[in-house]
Amino acid sequence: MAQARTIAPAAKVDAELARRLLSQMLLIRRFEERAAEMYALGKIGGFLHLYIGEEAVGVGATSTLRPDDYAISAYREHGHCLAKGADPRRMMAELFGRRDGLSKGKGGSMHLFDKSKNFLGGHAIVGAHLPLAAGAAFAIKYQGGDQVVLCYFGDGAVPQGEFHEAMNLAALWKLPVVYVCENNRYAMGTAIHRALAQTEIWRYAEMYGMAGDAVDGMDVLAVREVVGRAVERCRREQAPTLIEARTYRFRGHSMRDPSAAVYRTKEEVEREKERDPIRLFRARCLKDGTLTEAEVRTIEKEMNDLVDEAVTFADASPEPPLEWLTEDVYKE
């Protein structure tokens, strides 16, 4: 088994970087908590999949990208979209199904897209966006660019044929894509050992002749280091990487699975919460003096305010006009 990467605790983190990583993780956490509240109030409908507990992966990985790099994700994508720089107000408006939403209210929680940030969207057929990521990387290479594509997916996508088709094509054609598997150990209610004959997901890389690595997905700096190395190699050599980030979702699969009690124990969830990526990183920054208590409190307040503002904005945004129903079906 590959060792999950950790950063030596002695290495002091740059204060500006620490502030950025903590801010983004807190923004996502707060956004998701408020989204859950809004769902309970009936402001958000359909499926709502929360990213709570997994913030270190999206934030650590995205922190290694340039703004002109691309990211693409599945249906648990709020965190990735926020990390890529999307406006939380327009994201919340999309969750509310309002006209100022990123997708004009037509996409919803599972289909957030932000072309201005090169966020290629949330895709909700498990595994289907892995070939799309390879295609975006194909286009970059075709056009002679040096951007990379970061593709997030869950452990639930690994048994799908499209995972294997995409791995093969990305490696065969040496495409500049980094596949980041967020292994939270449950595909909906199916534990990984009930779904995969090989549960160490990073090992599939070897079969396809690409670089593979595993990382502690609860350690934002470790994620940043491992993904950063892959992104650099990708940019330099246009070689893909598969990274398995070991993480955990603290909430149910979706809001319709609030307790998650059938397929995992309360003890397990409580134990995993001890690895809360935000708590760990905050403690670390305070301990080594990177940030002060006062600074952390300021960041918390700023992020809470941003999300409050997003909720207010979403609530004030009108419903999409009825004539939008049949617009954007075909591009004229």
Place this chain on the structure above:
Amino acid sequence: MTYREALNLALREEMRRDPRVFLIGEEIGLYDGAYKVTQGLLKEFGDRRVVDTPICESGFTGVAVGAAMLGLRPVVEMMTFNFAILALDQIVNSAAKLYYMSGGQYNVPMVIRGPGGPAHQLAAQHSQSMEVYFYHVPGLKVVRPSTPRDAKGLLKSAIRDDNPVIFIESETLYGIKGEVPDDPEFTIPLGQAEIRREGTDVTVFAYMGMMYRALEVAEELAKEGISCEVVDPRTLRPMDIGTMIGSVRKTHRVVVVEAGAGFAGMGSEIAAFVTESAFDDLDAPVERVTGANAPMPYAKNLEQAKTPSKEKIMAAIRRVCNA
């Protein structure tokens, strides 16, 4: 020029015209195409733009969708359209819906082309009318080009279109010859039907092989004094309802011929909109002549019985004319 050469020319001209156009599919490069539609293109454009793939229809169709999101204009070849079922999720859930789901941010300018429909003893899995799987889907355009001229003009329009276009050719038509304009700017807009033969007594809607069969029938019935107007929709979505209804208002009688199984087929849709838009113009109920509601058999005699025969088409026309 043959139908096959017309397609080849369309691809060649569009690749010369627009560096964003590239081809991707199985055996299209080194092998020159299973049906030789892409012959010589690897030599002219190289393997950057003529991309041979392993056998993974869903994977390489998804690659094309992702590339189209970044502004390239992929032309995907399905060696036969039957294999597109493996990529159905990418076509229906990704290509067709991304523009809508992203609120107009990401469009998917791509063509998926290849042969489909009845051929010669290819049996059930390689011989079926695939258009029905696609024309139901909002976001897709669906083309079935019956002549070499249409093959060129419509394929060029499909490649220039900003939406995903399903372009289904036919193994049985690759060798047919016809006049094809050599002007590289010649195109035929999507969504325009073509009146193949003018007539006054009955409108026969048919495309691909069935269009040719309908023309033969029309020729024979002319001797009996029945004047058939044969209309080829060419694009099944969007369909040229104006031209088609215009013909119905002239002849007052309609027969739809389709090779595929009839249940919920193209004929059902045409019969529905003719009834909705021109009921008062009709002098007889709309008749459908369709393939049998069975998979395609291998045996030659059964295969022939599966698709609408001249006799069946003729009988339907006589029925509506005598009604």
